[in-house]
Amino acid sequence: MRLALPLSAVTAMSLALAACGDDEEIEPVEVASGAGGQGGDGGDDGEGVGPEGKADGEACAVNEDCHGGLCLTEEDFGWAGGYCTRLCDTELLPCGEGSECLPQGSFSLCLKSCEETSDCGRAGHTCVDVTDDGWTMCFGGCDDDAQCKSACDEDTAFCVAEGEICDSGEDEDKDGLQDCEERDCSTTTACVESVAAACAEAIDVSEGGRFTGTTEAGTNLFAALCPGLTTSVTGTGMRERVFRFVAPAKGAVQIAATATATEADFDWYIRESCDDETTLLGCVPAFGPEDAPLELLTEAGQTYFIFIEGKNGMDASYTLDVSFAEEICGDGARVGTEECDDGDTVADNLCSNECRVNLETLCAAAATLTEATTVGDTSEGTQGVTASCGGEGGELVYRYTPETSGNLTITATPEGHADIVLYARSDCAAQDSEIMCADDPFESGWPESIMVEATAGQPIDIFVDSYNAASSGPFTLTIAPAE
Template sequence: MKMHGVLGAAIAAIAIFVGAQGCSATTEAGGKSRCTPGANVFCRCAGTRAEGTKLCKEDGAGFEACTTGGGVCEGGEDESTANGEDELNPGPEEEPVKEEAGPPGSPVESCPGKPTALGTAEMIIDGDTTGAKDDLKGAPGACVVGGGGADHVYRLTPTGSGSLSVKVQGTGAFNPTVYLRTACDDESSQVRCSETTGAGGLEQFTHNVVTGQDYYLVVDGASGSAGKYKLTMKLTTGSFCGDGKVDANEACDDGNKTENDGCSNSCQQVNGDPTTGNGCPGHPVSVWPGRTVTGTGSTTPYGNTFTKTGSSCTVSESNLNAASDHIYEITPRGTGNLKVTLTPTDPTVNLMLVARRTCTDHQSQAANMCANSGAAGAVETMTFPVTSGQKVYVAAEGVLAAKGAYTIKYELQ
């Protein structure tokens, strides 16, 4: 019996076991990410098997806790989704959709481009820019090299929201440049660009897209080149920050990735003074159990909505307060006590907090739904009971004629 052979097999088996134990359920061998940062993925709670979602972390190598409408799963996540069962056994793949770009003079040669509906099946399009018009170029940066080269345009209409993968493989002397924009004839609307290779190279990128919104994909030629190419696109549907829908653990989602417009580009802070804050129903905020929502804002840009509550927190039929206020529409994503903390940025400004259960009804201000210490620069805090899904309305309010900037914090306890 050859003992060294047995020993080698045993060592190999141990190595495989240890390697398997060290692999994350969200990371493939070699450390490759297996989830899209910012995307929400289906999951189940252990025991109850209640359906929920989990947020892919910024590094794409793991997830936040599985969360349902009632909050974080008490018993943790069910093994079936924690171990990637759904991803590892996705079922039969859809057959790729194959098309041709079209002959010279077809819609692909100019805006608004060749109409292209994007489903979840992979789409493969063979094209040739030889003889096509040169009427587009990328925005300043890498993709501006497309100026002078013939181009093709595709008007993409996603049938669902999710991550769009785009690959363009050039042939021969054709040096492809590819960019995506939200307005066909406006280069400033460019949201993605790929120009990293040379003749016969492969250009690729991914971008989150929203159902119902058109996007314009341009296959251009760097340095005046033209020729044949293969365009491959794949839409993987799923929720993400910026899709216009508030998903589990998101404080807000206004459908864009712009900072300080009322919702941060991470969908976690409610920074800014959007027009929705100027009256009822207010600036939308979702508060989830176990999570704190913060925001920066000001009462200065707004008028006066909550006029019936005086500086002593007394509710009257008379207009006791004429100061400007910033109104927030709060959706509790769990039942408990909502704690609101308001801190003036300027220590000389006196602000107060007022809350209502019906935005336009001053009589719906109940006990503990107002806070005013009466001192300029003082931190104001109020805590009152809320029910999951039943909205309440909070005003960051000036005292008398005061107005100014502040930070605000919401906690569902």
């Protein structure tokens, strides 16, 4: 099971474009042929398009305010003061200079381009990298109540029709949170004092071990907005237990939480700071017995807070397992950031005296495959090679020389909690010789397969790798002609 890391603010904000109001859809706007976005050469007067209207990204209240004929209103989208835009198509109806066309499922919209937030020129607007590779646009929202007709929800950064009342037990701003779970309420005296007390009383699990209990007598102060394909809320209005782990040294801590009763399901999440929801690392459902524990790297004194929350209106019975291993190069145990640890001080063998893999030596020692099926365990390998699709955990390397030419299907089937990353290279030591890489980002514990074109007599180097250190484990590797 993988820890779902929080998405960037851009993903959360872009999701807002897919919904207008509660369940409304954006209606198509008739745009005159040749009409571009702001600064474009077009300007024909089409129905709903004002040639003197406002440019993309400017404030608006109704569609007719905008040159592009479409206003993302504050009421429907939560973007303070509204946002002028237009429907677009990168080929048929591109945006004009100063705007970019952002696909949003069945439609696309022109958003103002930017290099930094100051380019957006409006309070509450943010210059956002929508792809994490430099494609930046101005997104709306808010960061102060004064920008909105009613209130600004600090948790979502959108304007809302009604602000949160911090002691009502209700979710007035409709963001899924309530009372002290809200950022809007986090600075009130009552919430500050209650949260501080709960954090100070967090159960210390730094020594490791197994901890069992129930959320029945826990606090009701915390929750988490868990981004994913859609943003979900964990723990709102439910009692929780809070745990604190403080690392005694550099190394790695493994954490697993399982339900002790089938009817007592729960969710759990981890923060680096107990009272700061912005330090959320991820949200995870209750583990099953075959799931690999989470592994988090540590420095001495690093602290993690673990929250176990009731779910579906019920308190949760749980078992929390915590174990820590110190990273000591030369002790024979591979831990944390070590790529290998053979227990000696020889610098030029497979594992250097700095616990780093000598790739040429690793490749020279690749196991030769003479059979179509073999078994292995990535936890017994090194942890120094990655591929284009991942592979942060343990790996084993195999060399296969086909007797005949043709396409081959190579499959690695994991056992237990192992999570496989499978890839092949034409030159073991050269990362740019990668032929193909496979790792399902949504499913762990499933077989991974790649198909490669083989030439008789030419070796193929096969890497059976792992998603991360905690998911290393046993597998079966098979090679067969492609069907």
